[in-house]
Amino acid sequence: MLQLTSVTKTFGGLTAVNDVSLHVPEGEIVGLIGPNGAGKTTVFNLITGIYQPDNGDILFNGKSVLGKYTHDIVSLGIARTFQTIRLFHDLTVLENVLSGCHCRMKSGVLTGMLQTKALREEERKAMIWSLKALKTVGLSGKETLIAKNLAYGNQRLLEIARALATQPRLLILDEPAGGMNEQETQQLVKLIMQLQSQGYTILLIEHDMSLVMKVCKHIVVLEYGAKIAEGSPEQIKQNPKVIEAYLGIEEEEE
């Protein structure tokens, strides 16, 4: 479904992503891990059109997304969440999810002013999708709450619901368990597996290794922008380069 081929991105003299190739097959959950500053979020920003690579190509369902605007990439079926929660904090839970439906609505300013039947039908569908997305992530009953008043873990789930409301085929999650407690993380594991069983393909950045090892079939490891390993959770756990990359960090922190 998603194929990155020899993708490189530099910022001034820094090579944030160095000749990275990775493949996310349809229906699978692929993990992207690596120490801080390894280039993981930059890879997400390249896939979603926030940055353009200096070299390489990014194909989604066989077609290059290079040069496309982020909103066009969302329309193609790629949705993401962010490492730092980016909600409309003063809007309700439901309004936040409805905002995700916007990319699927065709009505313009004129139909909006005229309140046409087509617009009302689109709004009805957006409402159905939004309620469905909230139900999927377990936030039914919280529709009228103001987003900023939700517990932190629920704000992360709301971000996932908003991403689902764009009706994606590929969901990319940037540290979805960040800041979650143990119980919230367990629920998240269940949700991610449930999303896969519903047909979503998932690419995941996560520092919580037990979550990554539980949900991912395939894991790609970056260090200093370059891919140093990839394989099954078992292969990754035993890979000397990966162990060294992570042990190196622990030693530095001591």
Ligand SMILES: Nc1ncnc2c1ncn2[C@@H]1O[C@H](COP(=O)(O)OP(=O)(O)OP(=O)(O)O)[C@@H](O)[C@H]1O
């Ligand atoms: N817009 C930018 N301008 C300059 N440097 C950047 C920019 N974005 C990222 N970088 C640098 O690129 C490198 C990779 O950053 P990136 O955020 O992709 O890493 P990461 O693996 O996601 O890290 P973390 O786990 O801490 O989120 C870092 O050295 C970072 O400082």
